[in-house]
Amino acid sequence: MGVYTESFQVKTKGFCDAVDITEQVQKAVFNSGLNQGIALVFIAGSTAGLTTIEYESGAISDLKRTIEELVPQNREYQHNYRWGDGNGFSHIRSALIQTDLSLPFSGGKLLIGTWQQIVLLDFDNRSRNRKVIVQIIGE
């Protein structure tokens, strides 16, 4: 058994920017030298999220619309009164989508579907430089 940790940076535009990070996560699995186990992917930040979806413009557009319907940007948020940074909607979106994924891998390859990509969503109301941590546990 071994544990391997790697991180990488992702520059985003905020406002539900969706970035495909599948290749970086797969590379971290490869770098670990481990054959099989679990890759834990985590984003350090309370205004971002991680999910999997088919990364094509139609599905991404549908996802963004659905998130806007569920947690509208222009609703009243107590966080905005308390903190004044205007991103109350960003924190709620992050809390619902969540900030981690656990993915199995075998033969050094992630066992995700062909049309299933790992996608970082940045819900903040400005561009950000995000840190993604990949922790791999396996043998």
Ligand code: ZN
């Ligand atoms: Zn805030």
